[in-house]
Amino acid sequence: MLRNGWCSLAGAQHGAWTPICAKYQVFSPFCKSFLQELYVAAITASHALVAGRSLGRNGLMVRFLKRGKEAGLSRWIVDAIALAYESLGNIMEFTQADRRHLDNSNQDTGSLEKADDALKYDSRHASHDFSCIHSKDLLPAEEGEEATKHFLQELVNILLAYISKSLKRSSKVVDFHYPHQLKEGLEGFSLELPDQPDNLEQLLVDCRDTLKYGVKTGHPRYFNQLSTGLDIIGLAGEWLTSTANTNMFTYEISPVFILMEEVVLRKMHTIIGWQKEDGDGIFCPGGTMSNLYSVLLARFHLFPAVKTHGMSAIPRLALFTSAHSHYSIKKSAAVLGIGSENVIVIRCDERGKMISSELNSSIDAAKSKGLVPFYVNATAGTTVYGAFDPLNEIADICERHGLWMHVDAAWGGGLLLSNKHRVKMQGIERAHSVTWNPHKMMGVPLQCSAILVKRKGLLQECNQLCAEYLFQPDKAYDVTYDTGDKSIQCGRHVDIFKLWLMWKAKGSEGFEAQVNHCLENAEYLYYKLKRRTDFQLVFKGKMVLTAEHEIHGEESDPDPTPLTLHIPKPTHLHPLIPKPTPKPTHLHPLIPKPTPKPTHLHPLIPKPTPKPTHLHPLIPKPTPKPTNLHPLYLDPTPPPGSHVAPKIKAKMMEEGFTMIGYQPLEDKVNFFRCVFSNPATQREDVDFLLDEIARLGCEL
Numbered sequence: 001m002l003r004n005g006w007c008s009l010a011g012a013q014h015g016a017w018t019p020i021c022a023k024y025q026v027f028s029p030f031c032k033s034f035l036q037e038l039y040v041a042a043i044t045a046s047h048a049l050v051a052g053r054s055l056g057r058n059g060l061m062v063r064f065l066k067r068g069k070e071a072g073l074s075r076w077i078v079d080a081i082a083l084a085y086e087s088l089g090n091i092m093e094f095t096q097a098d099r100r101h102l103d104n105s106n107q108d109t110g111s112l113e114k115a116d117d118a119l120k121y122d123s124r125h126a127s128h129d130f131s132c133i134h135s136k137d138l139l140p141a142e143e144g145e146e147a148t149k150h151f152l153q154e155l156v157n158i159l160l161a162y163i164s165k166s167l168k169r170s171s172k173v174v175d176f177h178y179p180h181q182l183k184e185g186l187e188g189f190s191l192e193l194p195d196q197p198d199n200l201e202q203l204l205v206d207c208r209d210t211l212k213y214g215v216k217t218g219h220p221r222y223f224n225q226l227s228t229g230l231d232i233i234g235l236a237g238e239w240l241t242s243t244a245n246t247n248m249f250t251y252e253i254s255p256v257f258i259l260m261e262e263v264v265l266r267k268m269h270t271i272i273g274w275q276k277e278d279g280d281g282i283f284c285p286g287g288t289m290s291n292l293y294s295v296l297l298a299r300f301h302l303f304p305a306v307k308t309h310g311m312s313a314i315p316r317l318a319l320f321t322s323a324h325s326h327y328s329i330k331k332s333a334a335v336l337g338i339g340s341e342n343v344i345v346i347r348c349d350e351r352g353k354m355i356s357s358e359l360n361s362s363i364d365a366a367k368s369k370g371l372v373p374f375y376v377n378a379t380a381g382t383t384v385y386g387a388f389d390p391l392n393e394i395a396d397i398c399e400r401h402g403l404w405m406h407v408d409a410a411w412g413g414g415l416l417l418s419n420k421h422r423v424k425m426q427g428i429e430r431a432h433s434v435t436w437n438p439h440k441m442m443g444v445p446l447q448c449s450a451i452l453v454k455r456k457g458l459l460q461e462c463n464q465l466c467a468e469y470l471f472q473p474d475k476a477y478d479v480t481y482d483t484g485d486k487s488i489q490c491g492r493h494v495d496i497f498k499l500w501l502m503w504k505a506k507g508s509e510g511f512e513a514q515v516n517h518c519l520e521n522a523e524y525l526y527y528k529l530k531r532r533t534d535f536q537l538v539f540k541g542k543m544v545l546t547a548e549h550e551i552h553g554e555e556s557d558p559d560p561t562p563l564t565l566h567i568p569k570p571t572h573l574h575p576l577i578p579k580p581t582p583k584p585t586h587l588h589p590l591i592p593k594p595t596p597k598p599t600h601l602h603p604l605i606p607k608p609t610p611k612p613t614h615l616h617p618l619i620p621k622p623t624p625k626p627t628n629l630h631p632l633y634l635d636p637t638p639p640p641g642s643h644v645a646p647k648i649k650a651k652m653m654e655e656g657f658t659m660i661g662y663q664p665l666e667d668k669v670n671f672f673r674c675v676f677s678n679p680a681t682q683r684e685d686v687d688f689l690l691d692e693i694a695r696l697g698c699e700l
Helices: 029-050 057-070 075-086 096-107 145-166 179-184 200-212 232-244 255-272 287-302 328-335 356-368 391-401 412-417 458-463 496-531 644-655 683-698
Strands: 006-011 017-022 280-284 317-322 343-346 372-379 404-409 433-436 449-453 563-566 659-665 668-674
Touching: 145 200, 232 496, 255 280, 255 412, 255 449, 255 496, 280 287, 280 458, 287 317, 287 328, 287 372, 287 404, 287 433, 287 449, 287 458, 317 328, 317 356, 328 343, 343 356, 356 372, 356 391, 372 391, 391 404, 404 412, 412 433, 412 496, 496 683, 644 659, 644 668, 644 683, 668 683
Parallel strands: 317 343, 317 372, 372 404, 404 433
Antiparallel strands: 006 017, 280 449, 433 449, 563 668, 659 668
């Protein structure tokens, strides 16, 4: 049996492939046959590649995998072969020449034995054997540098292959499996943790499998979330950040990153419209935490005593947000002890924008009930509709009532970088705090979110506890650079470097072009949908931000992506699906008409007992179904048509060639929303998405 051996296929010019077989010990006849077929397959693959065909998991690939495992080959080589052939495509077609190669190879049983004489082993192209190496053999172990180098190089090869495949439209967005399948293990991929250490060969296989069964969020046809795409410079920044493996709480252990954060935050303040010398902020683990900081700061600003004496020392507070805002505002109120019931939800218009007059009347109503209003959240780019609240109108109301104004621009903040589209953000400079997620519209790798505060020093005052083991006042440098006491965390991940590096690589102009491209895709989708009869927009009017007030004579609503759509009940089915037979209005004369239900029963048949209106006094009356449901109450009876989007999404996941999200909202049934934040997405991908949804819908 072959143990700890390998076979690599080195590419030659003009698509020719040269097999290199080396380092084998004892071969069984079965294993010799397998390697012989592999030798022939290399030639066959070159023919298919030159001819423009592909060799994938179907046909020979399946046979090689099966026979390789039966022959006792280590799983590493089998998976390596699988990856190599999978990269060539999905289906192979054999020509007569290919079949002659196979027939000749079956007769030439000595070709493998002659491989050592015919070919010299080239160590520069050889794969390294990791089956006897464990993590303890890597650095900082003595003489571990060489093994570490080869292991990381192999890992980089896996990552590069994944990145390349993610950007190919012919590849799948997801190889979907249900949870029980992944838990039970697929092709040897196990999630269970061993008592004894696995070797590096197995770890590389696990890395490859982890990527294989995950979702390619950088794929041009991934529209599922607000964070999509894969920026190579940002990825490099993330690699460097992990290599540095430091913390963001003091300057002494993170001097360069601390200064980078200061520079980037100042740049973002300027873009918002605040003075350079004013403003503060930190990077947080996501937009939810950034929004929580805003509520925390607003409460401390109004009632500083809450930091030491708690909620019992202050009156009952009220905060306000729109019905379409992110759920993190309610979550923040719950976490901070304010209470989710004290979050007053303001109605929105049909486009999802907060109605400012409703906000003003709700503040007055809260005051009349004895509550103390202190905070208003305005959203710049809602999660579902992509709507922008009227910031200047909300700012006027906040100034009139003396309230803290926060703008949740986690999604829409990127529009500030676009001269064409930032008009929708007018009034953001009047906010007291802003949430901005560069990992969304700007395409920075997850995670990268900032809470930006207009008043300098407030973060420090609110959160400072002066831990003596970290924040000594007598350090040799200016301790104002120890930013850890601004945070409610202690340890804080370095999220700044990848953003700083991307800004250096693109410049503000590059980010502007990227944002404009995303909005152009959204505009293209809008006009495509207007021309199609098999889709219906959730509401009329364009949701794309444009510099002009009118396009083609139509008034444009300057809201950014995502666009929302749903599939109506089709009036005409697919031509291959027969139309349903109409129910006959007149039956055949030989078929008797159904007997009508008698209105009066026979006098000897007792009348049915009427359903009692009042039950026995010991039997409790049934609880009536509430007419006004709580927002979290789930009606067990879904409205008609709500099942369409989930069924299409389920089939879409199983086939795996694109992904898009869906959700209900208020009185609307489940509908799709299309998100554009991936610069790799082009118009052809938009066309593919619409055709794919229509195709899957016709198959329901």
